[in-house]
Amino acid sequence: MKLHGYFRSSAAYRVRIALNLKGVPYEHATVHLLKGEHRTEAWRARHPQGRVPALETDEGAFLIQSPAILEWIEERWPRPPLLPEDALERARVRAVCAIVACDIHPLNNLATLGWLKERLGADQAAVDAWYAHWITEGFAAIERLLAPGPYAFGETPGMADLHIVPQVFNARRFSVPLEAFPRIRAVDEACAAHPAFAAAAPENQPDAA
Ligand SMILES: N[C@@H](CCC(=O)N[C@@H](CS)C(=O)NCC(=O)O)C(=O)O
Structure with missing residues (x-):
């Protein structure tokens, strides 16, 4: 699994913490925001908003938007839970x-x-x-x-x-x-x-x- 992000992106930071809490290994791929790499056509072809993060799954899916990514992580690896039972x-x-x-x-x-x-x-x-x-x-x-x-x-x-x-x-x-x-x-x-x-x-x- 590959997390496309940037070290100072707080939305990518959220996803890194979630993956670490779940004990899920991932590879890091930089999209350098200060160099404008997120605004290139190549990146927009993958992430239509031209933002980070994006999570590339082992099955080849390409997920965007940290709330959606976090919900997917929670559903894919329910333990330990990141949300209360109630x-x-x-x-x-x-x-x-x-x-x-x-x-x-x-x-x-x-x-x-x-x-x-x-x-x-x-x-x-x-x-x-x-x-x-x-x-x-x-x-x-x-x-x-x-x-x-x-x-x-x-x-x-x-x-x-x-x-x-x-x-x-x-x-x-x-x-x-x-x-x-x-x-x-x-x-x-x-x-x-x-x-x-x-x-x-x-x-x-x-x-x-
Ligand atoms: N709602 C999106 C926000 C994504 C977002 O805005 N990411 C910032 C970095 S934290 C970004 O890519 N900014 C680029 C820009 O503002 O041009 C998410 O949670 O994934």
Whole structure:
């Protein structure tokens, strides 16, 4: 199996953590975002949105969109589960995942920030303020939704954790203050000590700059 991604892509980071938690081996293939490799015709022929990640399965399927990839991983390798058994609990976990994947991340990815600068004339200070605003707003909600730890929803790591950790990485990278989010920071700290998360960290990827 081959994961097409980029070391700093938070959507690819989510998938790396999930595969590691499941103990599923995979090969890493770089699509270099800063070199624009995701915008080439060759890549778009495989991923029509021109984004990462994509997961190429051993059967030859080519999966895109991290939420779909994560659901497929969960269904293909049900153990250990990344979602709770109880349907209501699953909905609560998925709500936190959606805050990250649907409400924070799309507003802060490379294409969106580029549009702000190039089409709307925003300067770097304005872009940084935009970036921090959406993380802070989303994290404020997540902070109130987390269950007792050490992980986001209890004693084992799962879908919520693998969404939160890459988003915290992004926040730190752009110096977004996290003092107001002690529970999120505690989840991040617990995950950092877990080998599946450590192995997935951007700095431990073969294409890390
Ligand atoms: N919803 C998509 C988002 C994919 C996405 O936007 N990935 C970013 C990297 S984290 C990307 O490829 N950005 C390229 C760009 O914005 O031009 C997913 O979860 O897979």
